[in-house]
Amino acid sequence: MRTFFQRHSKFRPRSSDEATGDSAIPEDMWVKCPKCGELIYSKELDHNDRVCPKCGHHFRLNARERIALLADEGSFVEWDAGIQPEDPLEFVDPKGAYAEKLASTQEKTGETESLISGLGRIEDRPVVIAVAEFAFMGASMGSVWGEKLARAIERAAHDGLPVLTVNASGGARMHEGLFSLMQMAKTVAAFDRLGRARLPHFSVLIDPCYGGVTASYATVADVILAEPGALIGFAGQRVIEQVTKQKLPPDFQTAEFLLDHGMIDLIVERALLRSTLATLIDHHAPAPVSFRPEDNGYDAAGAVELVDAGSGSAGDTSPEHVRHTAS
Amino acid sequence: MSTVDTISEETVNMPPVNLSPMDRVRLARDPQRPGTLDYIAELFSNFVELHGDRTFGDDGALIGGLATFRNRSVLVLGHQGGSNTRENLARNFGMPRPEGFRKARRLMCHAEKFRLPIIAFIDTSGADPGIGSEERGQGTAIAECLLQMVGLRVPIICVVIGEGGSGGALAISLGDRLLMLENAVYAVASPEACAAILWKDSSFASEAAETMRVTAADLQRFGIIDELIAEPVPAHEAPRETIGAVGQRIAAHLETLLDTFDISDPESVEALLRERYDKFRAIGAWHEG
Numbered sequence: 001m002r003t004f005f006q007r008h009s010k011f012r013p014r015s016s017d018e019a020t021g022d023s024a025i026p027e028d029m030w031v032k033c034p035k036c037g038e039l040i041y042s043k044e045l046d047h048n049d050r051v052c053p054k055c056g057h058h059f060r061l062n063a064r065e066r067i068a069l070l071a072d073e074g075s076f077v078e079w080d081a082g083i084q085p086e087d088p089l090e091f092v093d094p095k096g097a098y099a100e101k102l103a104s105t106q107e108k109t110g111e112t113e114s115l116i117s118g119l120g121r122i123e124d125r126p127v128v129i130a131v132a133e134f135a136f137m138g139a140s141m142g143s144v145w146g147e148k149l150a151r152a153i154e155r156a157a158h159d160g161l162p163v164l165t166v167n168a169s170g171g172a173r174m175h176e177g178l179f180s181l182m183q184m185a186k187t188v189a190a191f192d193r194l195g196r197a198r199l200p201h202f203s204v205l206i207d208p209c210y211g212g213v214t215a216s217y218a219t220v221a222d223v224i225l226a227e228p229g230a231l232i233g234f235a236g237q238r239v240i241e242q243v244t245k246q247k248l249p250p251d252f253q254t255a256e257f258l259l260d261h262g263m264i265d266l267i268v269e270r271a272l273l274r275s276t277l278a279t280l281i282d283h284h285a286p287a288p289v290s291f292r293p294e295d296n297g298y299d300a301a302g303a304v305e306l307v308d309a310g311s312g313s314a315g316d317t318s319p320e321h322v323r324h325t326a327s
Numbered sequence: 328m329s330t331v332d333t334i335s336e337e338t339v340n341m342p343p344v345n346l347s348p349m350d351r352v353r354l355a356r357d358p359q360r361p362g363t364l365d366y367i368a369e370l371f372s373n374f375v376e377l378h379g380d381r382t383f384g385d386d387g388a389l390i391g392g393l394a395t396f397r398n399r400s401v402l403v404l405g406h407q408g409g410s411n412t413r414e415n416l417a418r419n420f421g422m423p424r425p426e427g428f429r430k431a432r433r434l435m436c437h438a439e440k441f442r443l444p445i446i447a448f449i450d451t452s453g454a455d456p457g458i459g460s461e462e463r464g465q466g467t468a469i470a471e472c473l474l475q476m477v478g479l480r481v482p483i484i485c486v487v488i489g490e491g492g493s494g495g496a497l498a499i500s501l502g503d504r505l506l507m508l509e510n511a512v513y514a515v516a517s518p519e520a521c522a523a524i525l526w527k528d529s530s531f532a533s534e535a536a537e538t539m540r541v542t543a544a545d546l547q548r549f550g551i552i553d554e555l556i557a558e559p560v561p562a563h564e565a566p567r568e569t570i571g572a573v574g575q576r577i578a579a580h581l582e583t584l585l586d587t588f589d590i591s592d593p594e595s596v597e598a599l600l601r602e603r604y605d606k607f608r609a610i611g612a613w614h615e616g
């Protein structure tokens with residue numbers, strides 16, 4: 001393959017058009033790798049799960065592409081797509097009202113919100129899946145995210161299923177003020193209950209993952225994975241530079257940096273993500289009945305007790321989701 | 328004492344002052360406004376500060392220790408900034424680093440082990456945004472605090488006494504009660520940061536503060552806080568009176584919680600945890616269909 005642009009061996013910031021998930025590229029087009037500068041035929045890139053065949057740079061995927069990559073074909077059943085955001089603050093910024101911003105973002109992205117949740121299978125293992133959509137207002141966590149995720153976790157606890165979250169976020173949904181902040185509490189609370197039912201939460205951190213998502217459920221999962229090169233942190237790099245007036249280390253806040261500092265369990269290449277998750281699910285599956293201590297084992301019935309006194313959100317949709325898992 | 332009383336009586340008879348949200352942000356940040364240590368000195372006795380996260384260091388921006396509150400031993404936690412440059416440097420302007428959150432979490436576990444109620448004072452512009460804090464897992468440290476707190480088997484009362492800044496404030500505010508002084512603010516981001524992002528100019532902080540609904544009255548209307556504690560005179564002008572009012576409300580809520588839930592009875596503790604879960608589970612603004 002010919003190289004039209006000068007190669008860059010150094011890490012370079014990602015191009016801004018990546019923020020939209022760039023899934024709408026016409027078929028016969030060349031895509032320039034933002035890391036190595038290589039021009040890649042877009043079909044070849046798609047074939048390679050949108051990983052640069054030359055340098056291994058992981059291009060961003062949108063949430064639907066991510067689900068297609070992770071879940072067995074046709075296995076994903078979306079939950080709670082009808083939950084719609086509101087504008088409790090009547091928030092207005094120079095670009096206009098939040099309510100209008102929501103309407104235009106929904107039209108632009110074809111999604112109702114920045115988190116997609118549902119039930120799928122990974123190499124035939126049923127798992128509750130929640131994936132962030134960065135194209136929807138920078139995957140900011142607002143009330144809908146919190147409600148969808150809390151419901152998904154409560155159903156997982158009810159049905160004895162593991163939970164997989166794929167987490168990206170540009171920060172809080174400022175337009176929802178403290179409602180946004182409180183979703184950190186709500187989601188962590190739900191995961192606390194899942195943990196008490198001895199059901200695992202696997203968190204995959206993808207590029208970029210910042211703010212309240214990093215400071216809540218995404219980093220207290222039972223196993224934390226990350227994609228190579230993903231930028232992950234609490235505070236954004238610009239803020240840190242402005243506040244500290246210091247130059248940031250070259251690999252600052254990359255997945256590799258987090259691994260070095262002991263903050264994540266492992267980095268997994270996209271091509272191996274599915275099989276790695278399948279293995280992890282198996283390791284956390286309840287032991288065969290004959291090996292289970294009678295009084296202290298994992299017990300799905302116990303999980304039911306944990307959720308039934310909740311605010312009713314687990315119960316009101318259970319007939320539907322039980323049907324999905326019955327097969 | 329008499330001057331304080333005189334001021335308050337005059338103020339009670341004055342028409343309510345129309346403070347803008349940004350006025351309240353400024354009041355909340357006033358360097359002379361009483362901080363966690365002032366509350367501890369005034370409301371608690373036998374305070375023994377406990378230091379360190381047992382992993383890396385001690386954080387002066389998030390302090391805690393054992394103390395007596397109305398004849399009962401409790402764990403008290405809180406953010407603490409400084410009122411001058413030297414103190415601010417020692418306390419990192421009240422912005423905790425991961426060590427602070429890890430110390431808070433350690434002390435929460437201590438309180439749970441010895442069945443001590445927790446009283447937490449929230450007063451920070453936010454968690455420290457520094458290179459070292461990122462290296463040591465700022466996000467993880469906050470998240471671990473949240474996870475610990477939401478399932479902690481003792482009653483927890485949290486009071487926003489100054490500025491409640493984002494995740495650094497939330498990290499110690501997942502309690503059974505969230506009280507807030509009238510001139511305190513609690514926000515997902517500072518108005519300056521919000522203005523810098525959405526207005527592309529941090530000097531529009533007043534506009535941002537307005538639309539972000541950061542005041543205690545707003546948060547009471549949204550059902551996010553449990554009680555607004557009136558502050559007829561700004562706290563730094565009537566510190567003893569303000570601290571006294573906060574102390575009375577903490578005592579009332581603690582009494583209710585301890586009357587309702589028996590910390591030594593596992594079933595009663597489960598009921599407390601269910602109530603705490605439902606409280607956070609219900610927060611959100613959305614509709615379906």
Ligand SMILES: [Zn+2]
Pocket residue numbers: 033034035036037038052053054055056057
């Ligand atoms: Zn490349």
